[in-house]
């Protein structure tokens with residue numbers, strides 16, 4: 001650390017401070033303002049890269065905090081976290097198992113939520129057991145900063161953390177009063193970027209139907225183009241790994257439809273459109289544009 005601090009003495013920014021604070025804390029993360037990180041990336045990228053490497057070697061994850069704080073380089077608890085008992089939890093469904101009938105049957109919902117999603121949560125908690133401080137972090141932060149997660153558990157966090165965050169996302173964009181056509185900002189964005197809702201629906205269905213094996217179809221915001229786009233990802237890969245906030249997602253693992261639809265994935269997809277909660281998708285787009293996107 002002394003060597004690194006000596007190198008940082010010539011730094012024009014406050015990078016030495018983060019190293020000092022990180023070396024004092026027992027926690028596995030350090031909270032810094034997102035604006036400071038952007039400034040380091042812009043003004044002295046190679047020095048910042050050196051500090052990042054040092055933090056990674058020390059097992060410290062950088063959690064970016066949007067907004068002002070009086071103690072900017074603190075190692076305080078992040079503004080939102082995984083739970084008070086140091087473990088991730090299965091969030092409850094906001095509707096009953098049979099609420100999506102006849103499109104998605106109650107038995108599938110119960111198994112999918114209570115067994116499959118729970119298994120991802122359990123496996124994630126098991127993986128991070130040797131690093132209990134990590135459970136203080138929102139799962140979204142762990143995935144966004146996967147390269148800083150200890151290598152020994154990186155694949156497990158990618159798979160099980162991805163499974164947790166994808167399902168959490170999935171349950172929120174479904175609802176018994178969903179379906180139909182979108183309205184508001186999301187409707188305008190779909191028309192602008194895809195030509196029409198019908199064309200978007202056809203492209204999204206196609207991406208989901210043709211996805212080889214298990215995986216997901218997503219509608220995401222591309223921050224660099226400010227356009228919305230369709231993304232098809234394998235297994236439990238999260239859109240957070242791609243830096244593209246998710247607006248809508250469809251689970252095309254067989255466990256999502258096999259009990260009712262057997263191998264007829266296109267029939268499941270046709271039914272699925274009837275339970276898409278467009279009001280939630282619209283809110284996610286507005287949050288994303290307002291810079292409030294903290295979830296998948």
Ligand SMILES: [Fe+2]
Nearest residue numbers: 116251253256
């Ligand atoms: Fe699933």
